[in-house]
Amino acid sequence: MQEVMRQFGTILKNIVKKPMDFSTIRKQMDANVYKNVREIYADVRLVFTNAMTYNDDDKSDIHVMARTLLERFEEKWLQLIHKVVDAEERQKDEEAQALTTMQSAQEAAIAKLARDTNNELNQLNLHLGELRELVIQSCRKMTTEEKRKLSSGIASLCPEYLFKALEIIAQENPNFQDATEEVDIDIDAQNEITLWRLKFFVKGALENQARNSVTKPKNQAKEADDVMKRKKLIYDALAKTARKRSRKPSP
The missing domain is CATH 1.20.920.10 (Bromodomain-like)
Structure with missing residues (x-):
């Protein structure tokens, strides 16, 4: 069955x-x-x-x-x-x-999140501004010798680091022109926070350059030529600033 x-x-x-x-x-x-x-x-x-x-x-x-x-x-x-x-x-x-x-x-949740984020960013910018002012007030004055070493250090930077140094100066000086043929860098005209930022940056940049110079070939003619041109530009700027100071009447 x-x-x-x-x-x-x-x-x-x-x-x-x-x-x-x-x-x-x-x-x-x-x-x-x-x-x-x-x-x-x-x-x-x-x-x-x-x-x-x-x-x-x-x-x-x-x-x-x-x-x-x-x-x-x-x-x-x-x-x-x-x-x-x-x-x-x-x-x-x-x-x-x-x-x-x-x-x-x-969409409403995203809009609320955007508003909240924007408010938080505004509050953060406000606190950063207050902190910046506090840092400026607490920065000690840089000595003449420290400024001289800083100028020398800037002049020793390779093009890549030099452009970054100029950007630091431009951040605190909206009228600063770093794209002209002759850059006028007046170290004495910079505020204390810019000077200290430059000092720390230049110190790290020179250390990196020293390390890289050990590993890079010595026969990079184009790079060396660019470095020399940028150094001459900085030296000329520093010399121009020095001439301006020397022409100022003594008090």
Whole structure:
């Protein structure tokens, strides 16, 4: 008997590619497997078409009954289809509204975050400004000898570090021109915080240059030529500043 049932099942699978019955449909409905009504409609229709396929004699009672029930089912479906379409449209509208609401909430959250971040940055800039003023007030005056060493150190910088040193000067002096052919650097005109920033920067830059000079080849003619040009520029600027100071009348 078991062998007969097994063979029957094999024959059924060969004829009916996707079995379906009302009990399975009910279980899937209870388990919320179906995403929409159209999927239920497709499975109900599959029950009838499977019965017609398995009983392919169109004059047999089962075939005739399955076809009749399918026709009545299709008539009922046509009566319900407009309600299904309306429900689908409402679902789309609700999903679109929910998406719009979610996007609006996200945009509002991003805008709030941007405002909060901007306020925090403004507060930070305010504190940095106060701290900067405090640092300026606490900086001791740089001696004449320290200024002389600083000028010499700037003149010894390679082009890369020299441009960075000029940027430090320009940050505190908006009118400072570092792109002209002749740069006028007046060490005495710089405020104390600029002088100390330059001192620390030049010290580290010269140390890096000393380390790099050990590993780099000595025959880099172009780089050496650039260094000499930039050094001459600095020397000329320092000399010009010195001449200006020497022409000032003594008090």
